[in-house]
Amino acid sequence: MITGAHVLIYSPAADEVRQFIADVLGFPGTDAGNGWPIFAMPPAELAVHPTEGGTTHELYLMCDDIEATLDQLKAKGAETTAPVTDEGWGLRTALRLPGGAELGLYQPRHPTAAY
Secondary structure (H helix, E strand, O other): OOOOOOOOOOOOOHHHHHHHHHHOOOOOEEEOOOOOEEEOOOOOOOOOOOOOOOOOOOOEEEOOOHHHHHHHHHHOOOOEOOOOEEOOOEEEEEEEOOOOOEEEEEEEOOOOOOO
16 A cells, blocks of 8 residues: 655755755654655645646645745745746745755645645
8 A cells, every 4th residue: 555655856955955844844854864864744645737748747845825835934044936926726936945946836726635
């Protein structure tokens, strides 16, 4: 039986991204051995969208109130890479991770399937 999902972020700034996840996002973690942190995440859901191109993957964190969440994250030093946009299905932006990568953040308007 599947018990969860393991999400990977590859980054040349791995130590800084780990610190961001712990300090800014506040995800609790455990030492998986030799100082290698593994972080707990909130409940997740999976969607599959059609595309004309090849298969890709995206990671978005979800929140109930995007403006309040951004206020909290920015107070801890987080930066956004784009203004909040209304996509119809939800409000969306992205956070800049150390090293320059983006991590999506959105407030869904659709019913969520998260446990």
